[in-house]
Amino acid sequence: MGLWDKIKDGLTTDKGEVAEDAQSQADNAAAKAKEAQDKADAAKKDAGQPDAPAAPAPPAPEAPEAPQARPADEHKPKRKPHREYTVVSGDTLSEIGARFGVDWHDIARINDIPNPDLIYPGQVFKIPNK
Known part of the structure; x- marks a missing residue:
């Protein structure tokens, strides 16, 4: 061996x-x-409870899942949480807010604008929807 x-x-x-x-x-x-x-x-x-069965009962067969009804608004296009606006020369944050019916503070907040007096042409801002 x-x-x-x-x-x-x-x-x-x-x-x-x-x-x-x-x-x-x-x-x-x-x-x-x-x-x-x-x-x-x-x-x-x-x-004081009755005796339990010796073996657990087998699980009941599952019924086929019924088709779910779709909500009526499911077919509507989803709305974006914001619009976009490109700043042009002469714009101010308050004028842009007034044009869209939104407070300029909200525009400054969602775009992380530290100084609302300093915006430049070409900047693209998110404008919150109402």
């Missing part, structure tokens, strides 16, 4: 031993489950 045969024999086990070990583990698990069921039945009896 060579070295590899010894290693192979050391790594493998007898199939009979594996089967016995698995059977023993299964028996232990079944005994623990029975013990737990007995305790649960005793607790229910103490609480």
